[in-house]
Amino acid sequence: MYLLIPAAGVGKRMGSDRNKLLLEVRSQTILAWTLLAAQAADQISWIGIISQPIDWPDFKSILANLPLTKPVELIIGGSTRQESVYNGLQALPTAAEQVLIHDGARCLVTPDLLNSCAQAIRQCSGLIAAVPVKDTIKVVDESGIIQSTPDRSHLWAAQTPQGFNVELLKQCHAEGVRQGWEVTDDAALFEKCGIEVRIVQGEETNLKITTPQDLAIAEFILTSRSSSK
Numbered sequence: 001m002y003l004l005i006p007a008a009g010v011g012k013r014m015g016s017d018r019n020k021l022l023l024e025v026r027s028q029t030i031l032a033w034t035l036l037a038a039q040a041a042d043q044i045s046w047i048g049i050i051s052q053p054i055d056w057p058d059f060k061s062i063l064a065n066l067p068l069t070k071p072v073e074l075i076i077g078g079s080t081r082q083e084s085v086y087n088g089l090q091a092l093p094t095a096a097e098q099v100l101i102h103d104g105a106r107c108l109v110t111p112d113l114l115n116s117c118a119q120a121i122r123q124c125s126g127l128i129a130a131v132p133v134k135d136t137i138k139v140v141d142e143s144g145i146i147q148s149t150p151d152r153s154h155l156w157a158a159q160t161p162q163g164f165n166v167e168l169l170k171q172c173h174a175e176g177v178r179q180g181w182e183v184t185d186d187a188a189l190f191e192k193c194g195i196e197v198r199i200v201q202g203e204e205t206n207l208k209i210t211t212p213q214d215l216a217i218a219e220f221i222l223t224s225r226s227s228s229k
Ligand code: CTP
Pocket: 005, 006, 007, 008, 009, 010, 011, 012, 013, 014, 020, 021, 050, 051, 077, 078, 079, 080, 081, 082, 084, 085, 103, 104, 105, 106, 208, 209, 210
């Protein structure tokens, strides 16, 4: 299975002066943790890291220091995640029929979740890992007034990996460009095109490292994993 890793962000909400994927948790960069999970997932056979050339010297030294046996390519990212994935799709080898997309910032993903998504995408056109939301969610207008409370039993928090049929995802991205759609994940493009996307049970610990607090939580989770081995 082909895996694209969007890693071309700047990490604004982290407040750091460099790509947050270069920050360390338990002596490894966030990018390294994500790559180690991809290396350990035996269903993954090719890895494309979508990234900004300014980060390539750092990314190359991370790659050189990891025990990776799978082919890895660096692909130039765009100014939004959507553009980055678009570039990643153009750079996939022509043999790729399905693709998994997994955010570099979700460095706590397990090899099991990557494997189960890789297996499931062979049987459907689109899927995402997601978990049921625990909080009650409110829809609020611009003046801070609640408009409605959606039934929680239908609410899921989207994660990555997300898996797609490559041809369909390319078509949906092209339609997105034509229509000027701006989305925060690829599943949303499928939804707008009216193509079914399935849920795969995600993992509570599969958080996206976004703020400094998430770094502390990731440190805690990785430490408890290493002591339970
Ligand atoms: N990403 C990307 N290209 C972009 C923006 C984001 O490939 N132009 C990637 C990030 O590197 C990250 C993933 O998409 O792995 C999820 O994005 P997010 O968590 O929002 O990361 P950043 O955009 O870097 O953070 P922020 O939004 O706080 O600036």
